[in-house]
Amino acid sequence: MSQIEDYLLHLEKNLMTGNARWVADFTESFRAFKINDVNFDMVVRGNTRGKGFLLSKLFAYTALPNYQVVCLVFNSNQFKQFERRSLNTVLDAVKSYMKENELKWSWLIIAQKGAFSEAIKNVVSSLAIQEVGVALVDVDSKTITSSQGYLGKTISRYIK
Amino acid sequence: MARKEYSGLQISDLFRSFFIVLLILTALYIASVFIVFGGFWVIRELLIMNIIFSAIGGWYLYKTRIHKLFSFDDKGFILEVGKKEKIVHKWSDFDQVSLVHRGYGEFAVRLYYNQGKKFIDLPASKLKMEYNTIIELRAKIQDFVRASKLE
Numbered sequence: 001m002s003q004i005e006d007y008l009l010h011l012e013k014n015l016m017t018g019n020a021r022w023v024a025d026f027t028e029s030f031r032a033f034k035i036n037d038v039n040f041d042m043v044v045r046g047n048t049r050g051k052g053f054l055l056s057k058l059f060a061y062t063a064l065p066n067y068q069v070v071c072l073v074f075n076s077n078q079f080k081q082f083e084r085r086s087l088n089t090v091l092d093a094v095k096s097y098m099k100e101n102e103l104k105w106s107w108l109i110i111a112q113k114g115a116f117s118e119a120i121k122n123v124v125s126s127l128a129i130q131e132v133g134v135a136l137v138d139v140d141s142k143t144i145t146s147s148q149g150y151l152g153k154t155i156s157r158y159i160k
Numbered sequence: 161m162a163r164k165e166y167s168g169l170q171i172s173d174l175f176r177s178f179f180i181v182l183l184i185l186t187a188l189y190i191a192s193v194f195i196v197f198g199g200f201w202v203i204r205e206l207l208i209m210n211i212i213f214s215a216i217g218g219w220y221l222y223k224t225r226i227h228k229l230f231s232f233d234d235k236g237f238i239l240e241v242g243k244k245e246k247i248v249h250k251w252s253d254f255d256q257v258s259l260v261h262r263g264y265g266e267f268a269v270r271l272y273y274n275q276g277k278k279f280i281d282l283p284a285s286k287l288k289m290e291y292n293t294i295i296e297l298r299a300k301i302q303d304f305v306r307a308s309k310l311e
Contacts, residue, residue, distance in 0.1 A: 012259070013291065016259070016267075017261065017265070026261075027262075028258050028260045028261070028270065029258060030256065031298075031299075
């Protein structure tokens with residue numbers, strides 16, 4: 001099994017079993033998901049209103065908004081070299097998927113075996129899109145470079 | 161590919177069936193005692209009989225209405241729920257496959273059809289599959305669905 005596949009399985013299990021429950025409750029995972037000619041390796045859908053039991057369920061229903069959200073994972077090896085233009089293509093696909101499905105926010109994880117170029121790291125770390133948190137994950141060294149904003153900051157905590 | 165079969169005693173469902181029958185019998189017992197004697201008396205023998213009948217009735221209810229049996233090969237699957245419901249499908253009927261967490265550690269493999277508008281859940285955890293087996297099953301089903309589209 002490849003390192004990327006290992007990472008996907010690990011991340012999928014973590015998200016689906018409530019590792020990110022303070023941010024969202026991820027409940028459904030699709031593999032090999034195509035959006036606008038971009039092949040995402042994994043798409044995990046969820047919402048911001050957790051399930052819980054009795055009191056926590058009551059709290060969730062009364063205090064938490066029910067926003068639909070998504071976490072998309074893309075293997076950068078699909079491009080010869082992952083650069084700004086590639087990132088824009090993937091981001092366009094994410095935004096169109098969000099619009100089509102009326103999603104409030106999304107996490108975009110770009111995984112790769114090996115280090116990303118400094119140029120793309122700089123681009124991502126200066127990104128400040130309010131509704132999309134972006135992270136570059138080097139599955140070899142487990143290094144994460146994430147975008148700015150609330151989603152960008154929270155993403156790195158839950159995708160290791 | 162040889163047909164594979166998954167089943168297993170679903171303890172929580174069995175208990176649920178038992179308690180449903182127990183609840184009905186207890187309500188009947190209270191009502192009939194009230195009608196006959198005009199009050200409420202606890203007759204120990206009758207309560208024990210209630211529990212025995214609930215165990216028998218619960219087992220019957222579970223076997224005929226709830227117990228799940230799933231079998232599949234590379235052409236399609238059969239999901240039997242109790243003795244009355246039998247869902248038979250070919251993999252080519254489906255467009256998309258996903259893994260669903262229904263809460264409390266319970267997973268299912270979801271199969272979408274009718275261009276993603278409708279779906280069927282294969283209750284993998286209820287069929288006593290471990291998480292890794294569910295992941296393998298999902299991957300196999302995804303391959304079958306993909307292959308059926310190429311045929």
